[in-house]
Amino acid sequence: MAEPPLTLRPATERDRDAIIYLLDEAPAWLRSMNTDQWAKPWRTEDDRRERVTRDLRAGKTWIVEDTSMPVATFTADREHNHQEIPVWPRWAQRERAVYVCRLAVRHSYSGRQLGAALLDWIALTARERDGARYIRVDVWSTNRQLQSYYERLGFKLHSHSRFADYPSGALYQKPTRDIVPQHPPMFRVLDAGEAS
Secondary structure, three states: OOOOOEEEEEOOHHHHHHHHHHHHHHHHHHHOOOOOOOOOOOOOHHHHHHHHHHHHHOOOEEEEEEOOEEEEEEEEEOOOOOOOOOOOOHHHHOOOEEEEEEEEEOHHHOOOOHHHHHHHHHHHHHHHHHOOOEEEEEEOOOOHHHHHHHHHOOOEEEEEOOOOOOOOOEEEEEEHHHOOOOOOOOEEEOOHHHHO
8 A cells, every 4th residue: 555645743843934834824815715813823923933832842733744845734732722821611621632723734735634634633643542532622713614614524612712812712622432543544644753
């Protein structure tokens, strides 16, 4: 069987500029969908760069490459990623879950189901490694198209954030038990040792 053309690997600080590029590409495309999502980084550019760097150092961020070209990225964690602002209710955070943020796919790769495949991989990996019962995302409150996308993937609205100024206030989750591995896999997964 041929190797999948895409490679998924843990990102390092050397990937920071590529990740920022993927995150910066998304707002232009999103504006064509009549949404203000990511029109400006939440808080400031420096704050976003600091959060990206912090998650890279903590080993929470991954990157997908086609040959050597970065085509997607995400950050995933067992803990809710915005501990300074508990967007998810504290009682919900007691449930085993994996939280996904900053999922971005290069626009030229849209329509290939790459985002859906990554979400499934995140959920299955967290279920296997940590016993996660849910995969969770906080979705831009005004982006109804993105909310519909997650709903088509089987996510259900859990609740809304109580923080009025937090833009990704629509909280969605999907039970990990509902997800089955994709065959054939869309990407080859490298661990940190293979990726270096």
